[in-house]
Amino acid sequence: MQIYHILEQQRENLNPTPPRPYHAELGLPIRLARGASVSTTDEGTETPDDGSTTYSGSLSSSFISRIKETVQVEADGESDPVFVVRTKKTPRATFTPPRTKDTNPKDARIAAAEAWVAEYRSTRPGARAATPALRSYRIWHKNEDLKPAAIASLLRQPPLQTNTVVGYILEAIRLERLPFRKDRLLCEVLCHLPKEALDGRYKALVKMAQEPEAPAGRMKL
DSSP states (O other): OHHHHHHHHHHHHSSSOOOOOOOGGGOOOOOOOTTOEEOOGGGTOOOOTTOOEEEEEOOOHHHHHHHTTTSEEEEOSOSSOOEEEEEOOOOOOOOOOOOOOOOSOOOHHHHHHHHHHHHHHHHOTTOOSOHHHHHHHHHHHHOTTOOHHHHHHHHOSSOOOHHHHHHHHHHHHHHHOOOOOHHHIIIIIGGGSOHHHHHTTTHHHHHHHHSOOOOTTSOOO
16 A cells, blocks of 8 residues: 555656556556657667667656656757656666674583583473573583673673573572582672562572581582
């Protein structure tokens, strides 16, 4: 419908204004404005080599000034100026999908964490923690040099909110009862939470982190 209205507006802006074309089902030629004519090969006029179509007719100077940048206007040499307008056919544009470049290949630590998450979910179909939570936990748990803020930058640009990564790590530990280093959990993760969260949702984790370390070899993941 929008294309129809645009073409209708362009038709009405022509000078002289041609009538609307016949319905396509009738198979009739396109009607021209009164006084306009189309030169064809049957009339002894050759079709230009450049593939353009030639239209002739009396045109107003205002109309010519509007279209002179997009079409070629020539006088035919007669006493009463009759203008010949050649409109060059433009090749139909073809859509070429943009080529995407992997300018930022996935970090090896992210790839390793995602592989672990896939294996974890395959062996624990009832896992409650979401994939982003498990991935963030694994990156944090296996890379002691990465704190939540660094993980937030590693996972996405622009970086995630640090508290988002903190929430992911804590939810993975809470829901799946995953192992963690108590000193790291206290100093790197729980330290970002307000007192209300420490005394509420994560109260049990705070208590576990504050307990003495268990003997080595109890939980290994």
